Amino acid sequence: MTTLERFFDGDQSALARIISFVENREEGYQTVLSRVYPKSGKALRIGFTGPPGAGKSSLVNNISKVLASEGKRVAVIAVDPTSPFTGGALLGDRVRLTDMPIDGSIYIRSMATRGSTGGLAAATGNVAAVLDAFGYEYILIETVGVGQIELDIVDACDSVVVVLVPESGDAIQTLKAGLMEIADVFVVNKADRPGVDNIVMELNMTLDIRREKSDWEHPVVATEAINNKNTDKLIEKVKNHVEFSKTSGRFESHRKAQIRKKIYSILAFNVNGMIREKLAHLTDVDRAVSDIYQGKSDPYTVSQELLKLSDIDLSFS
Amino acid sequence: MTTLERFFDGDQSALARIISFVENREEGYQTVLSRVYPKSGKALRIGFTGPPGAGKSSLVNNISKVLASEGKRVAVIAVDPTSPFTGGALLGDRVRLTDMPIDGSIYIRSMATRGSTGGLAAATGNVAAVLDAFGYEYILIETVGVGQIELDIVDACDSVVVVLVPESGDAIQTLKAGLMEIADVFVVNKADRPGVDNIVMELNMTLDIRREKSDWEHPVVATEAINNKNTDKLIEKVKNHVEFSKTSGRFESHRKAQIRKKIYSILAFNVNGMIREKLAHLTDVDRAVSDIYQGKSDPYTVSQELLKLSDIDLSFS
Numbered sequence: 194m195t196t197l198e199r200f201f202d203g204d205q206s207a208l209a210r211i212i213s214f215v216e217n218r219e220e221g222y223q224t225v226l227s228r229v230y231p232k233s234g235k236a237l238r239i240g241f242t243g244p245p246g247a248g249k250s251s252l253v254n255n256i257s258k259v260l261a262s263e264g265k266r267v268a269v270i271a272v273d274p275t276s277p278f279t280g281g282a283l284l285g286d287r288v289r290l291t292d293m294p295i296d297g298s299i300y301i302r303s304m305a306t307r308g309s310t311g312g313l314a315a316a317t318g319n320v321a322a323v324l325d326a327f328g329y330e331y332i333l334i335e336t337v338g339v340g341q342i343e344l345d346i347v348d349a350c351d352s353v354v355v356v357l358v359p360e361s362g363d364a365i366q367t368l369k370a371g372l373m374e375i376a377d378v379f380v381v382n383k384a385d386r387p388g389v390d391n392i393v394m395e396l397n398m399t400l401d402i403r404r405e406k407s408d409w410e411h412p413v414v415a416t417e418a419i420n421n422k423n424t425d426k427l428i429e430k431v432k433n434h435v436e437f438s439k440t441s442g443r444f445e446s447h448r449k450a451q452i453r454k455k456i457y458s459i460l461a462f463n464v465n466g467m468i469r470e471k472l473a474h475l476t477d478v479d480r481a482v483s484d485i486y487q488g489k490s491d492p493y494t495v496s497q498e499l500l501k502l503s504d505i506d507l508s509f510s
Numbered sequence: 511m512t513t514l515e516r517f518f519d520g521d522q523s524a525l526a527r528i529i530s531f532v533e534n535r536e537e538g539y540q541t542v543l544s545r546v547y548p549k550s551g552k553a554l555r556i557g558f559t560g561p562p563g564a565g566k567s568s569l570v571n572n573i574s575k576v577l578a579s580e581g582k583r584v585a586v587i588a589v590d591p592t593s594p595f596t597g598g599a600l601l602g603d604r605v606r607l608t609d610m611p612i613d614g615s616i617y618i619r620s621m622a623t624r625g626s627t628g629g630l631a632a633a634t635g636n637v638a639a640v641l642d643a644f645g646y647e648y649i650l651i652e653t654v655g656v657g658q659i660e661l662d663i664v665d666a667c668d669s670v671v672v673v674l675v676p677e678s679g680d681a682i683q684t685l686k687a688g689l690m691e692i693a694d695v696f697v698v699n700k701a702d703r704p705g706v707d708n709i710v711m712e713l714n715m716t717l718d719i720r721r722e723k724s725d726w727e728h729p730v731v732a733t734e735a736i737n738n739k740n741t742d743k744l745i746e747k748v749k750n751h752v753e754f755s756k757t758s759g760r761f762e763s764h765r766k767a768q769i770r771k772k773i774y775s776i777l778a779f780n781v782n783g784m785i786r787e788k789l790a791h792l793t794d795v796d797r798a799v800s801d802i803y804q805g806k807s808d809p810y811t812v813s814q815e816l817l818k819l820s821d822i823d824l825s826f827s
Contacts, residue, residue: 223810230808245561342659445803452799452809459813460785465778472774485769486762491547492769493540496776 197228200327208327212302215319218312223459226319233325234448236268239431240347241335242372243356248382251418252356252427253333259424260331261298268300268329272317272336272346300329314345315458318451321349348375349451351444352434354427356380357396359388373399377411377434380427384415409437472499514545517644525644529619532636535629540776543636550642551765553585556748557664558652559689560673565699568735569673569744570652576741577648578615585646588620589634589653589663617646631662632775635768638666665692666768668761669751671744673697674713676705690716694728694751697744701732726754789816 196214199207211229215222241249250271257267302324304317321332334350336343347353355376379400381392393413400411412430416423438444472478478499484490513531516524528546532539558566567588574584619641621634638649651667653660664670672693696717698709710730717728729747733740755761789795795816801807 227808227810230802230810231805234803234805449799449803452802453795455809456795456798456802456813456816457786457789459809460789460817461778461782463813463817464781464785468777468781469774472777478770478773481773482766482769485547485773486551486766488548488551491544492772492776493544493547496773496780499773500777500780 197225200229201232203328208300208323212320212323215323216304216316218316222319226322229323229326233322236321236325236329236332237352237435238321238325238332238334238350240350240353241333241356242337242343242347242353243380244358245337247356247358248418249335249337249356252380252382252416252424253335255418255421255424256428257299257331257333259428265331266298266300266329267331267333268321268324269302270317270320270324270332270334271301271303272313272334272343300324312462313342314349315455315462317346318349318455344372344375349454351438351447352377352431354378354380354431356382357392358383359386359392373403377409377438378427378430379411379413381413381415382418384417384422385420389415408441409434475499514542517546518549520645525617525640529637529640532640533621533633535633539636543639546640546643550639553638553642553646553649554669554752555638555642555649555651555667557667557670558650558673559654559660559664559670560697561675562654564673564675565735566652566654566673569697569699569733569741570650572735572738572741573745574616574648574650576745582648583615583617583646584648584650585617585638585641586619587634587637587641587649587651588618589630589651589660617641629779630659631666632772632779634663635666635772661689661692666771668755668764669694669748671695671697671748673699674709675700676703676709690720694726694755695744695747696728696730698730698732699735701734701739702737706732725758726751792816 194202196207196210200211211225213219215226215229241253243249253269253271257269260267302320304313304320317334321334324332334346336346353375355372355378357379359381379396381389381396393415396413400413404410412433414423414427414430416427418424435444438447481490481495481499485492485495511519513524513527517528528542530536532543532546558570560566570586570588574586577584619637621630621637634651638651641649651663653663670692672689672695674696676698696713698706698713710732713730717730721727729750731740731744731747733744735741752761755764798807798812798816802809802812
């Protein structure tokens with residue numbers, strides 16, 4: 194049996210192999226993905242984002258355990274460089290989630306967040322598709338909501354949870370960082386700290402404008418992830434949003450928009466790869482770089498010249 | 511006289527026009543840039559990055575005034591969505607820097623940080639090239655150091671200053687976020703707060719490994735931007751780094767590497783634009799999206815089919 198056959202057969206070690214294969218873009222990964230994609234689409238993708246230290250990991254941890262206790266298969270993808278999952282991996286040690294079930298009902302994967310400019314959002318989507326096709330019913334994607342790539346990642350989810358803490362200014366910072374527009378459910382975590390009422394009120398006031406334009410009543414849930422408080426309530430709100438989204442048609446239109454983006458990004462990725470490969474063999478590049486450095490030419494003129502030289506054939510025939 | 515002629519003549523309003531033109535990628539902006547680039551290259555680009563709220567803007571503000579008092583022409587580009595510069599602009603009001611000289615010796619520009627996925631780093635580089643060609647001698651680029659795009663922006667600078675505050679865990683967070691590798695000078699701002707000695711010590715210990723591998727003794731400067739304390743010392747360290755960099759040959763090799771990246775990014779951008787345009791006119795895309803949504807196809811197969819259909823001619827002839 195091939196690894197892919199074992200994967201479709203439910204073999205957990207084949208899953209790990211396929212994920213690495215896809216994440217590292219090994220030779221032939223696109224062929225594997227073209228086999229995997231048609232089997233995906235059943236899982237719900239829930240994105241969690243917010244400033245570093247807001248407690249996203251603890252929250253995701255709690256939620257995954259509740260969903261698992263409901264008999265659901267849950268996968269967690271951590272794309273947050275400040276997450277104990279990913280951060281731990283970067284620092285060379287491992288996540289120890291000693292209270293996690295060992296029956297494979299919860300699968301945790303961290304994505305490398307460096308050296309993958311432009312490809313991180315795509316790689317995260319691919320890993321999610323693999324987990325989806327494998328049979329995970331919930332895919333919880335955790336990312337720190339600051340950069341554009343991170344926003345792209347959660348925007349690809351069916352529901353987006355933005356996690357804040359009751360510190361002054363957070364709501365405004367969130368607004369500025371573009372999180373407000375993409376959030377479906379808001380969480381104020383660490384609700385035992387002072388200032389909770391203020392930020393909940395501030396959020397509700399800001400959200401009133403959005404609520405007027407939408408049939409969805411963006412909820413604000415106050416949680417204490419560390420004490421596992423209000424996890425159920427948050428899950429209920431997320432499920433409500435998915436229901437609302439399906440009924441209103443937004444679910445389908447959003448997924449189709451994501452597919453369209455995906456097609457485009459594959460095209461761009463493949464064409465860029467061809468360009469990079471062609472250019473690597475052109476000795477003229479070194480001379481051109483020196484010319485530009487000395488002010489004798491410019492990168493726009495050079496790129497046009499190189500394109501002529503490279504004679505790229507895009508017909509894929 | 512054309513706008514470009516007035517620009518080369520030192521006309522400040524032509525500068526503003528050219529910057530907007532380039533930033534918004536208006537029709538013909540690449541031709542303008544190909545004229546501008548050969549005149550650029552003299553300015554020093556100093557990048558400032560670090561977590562939101564570390565006081566980067568105040569620091570950049572102080573530095574620009576000191577450099578201006580030395581008779582230098584200084585431009586500031588703010589790419590930080592949490593910056594009072596950019597954030598202010600996003601919220602619809604204006605920066606009021608009442609203590610700034612009004613003779614045009616300091617120029618401040620904020621970059622839009624949304625709706626420009628993949629293009630923000632390129633756009634920032636282009637605006638820097640325009641300011642450079644116009645005659646600004648220092649270009650101070652401020653960005654929040656979390657996302658990959660933001661790292662790319664400061665990595666394109668000749669010297670990178672990482673700004674931290676004396677809060678526990680910051681040094682480790684910085685390390686994780688990939689800032690450590692790109693920093694040339696470290697600042698611990700808000701040095702009036704408790705914990706300064708600890709973070710300075712922690713940083714120095716972490717830096718010892720890097721210092722051993724390099725001839726550059728990465729300095730750590732404690733500042734109080736709000737009281738304009740140690741601004742001179744920081745400027746001295748940055749100037750030292752530029753000197754070191756020029757002597758060691760790193761300055762030239764780093765700039766040439768940036769030029770190479772620029773050529774590649776122009777090629778990728780132009781080719782991607784062509785693909786996007788071709789695809790927009792293909793009705794087959796809608797049908798393909800529906801097929802994929804229903805699990806009847808996959809985006810990899812579709813993208814290959816579309817590429818065949820699009821028949822893109824890359825010869826630029």
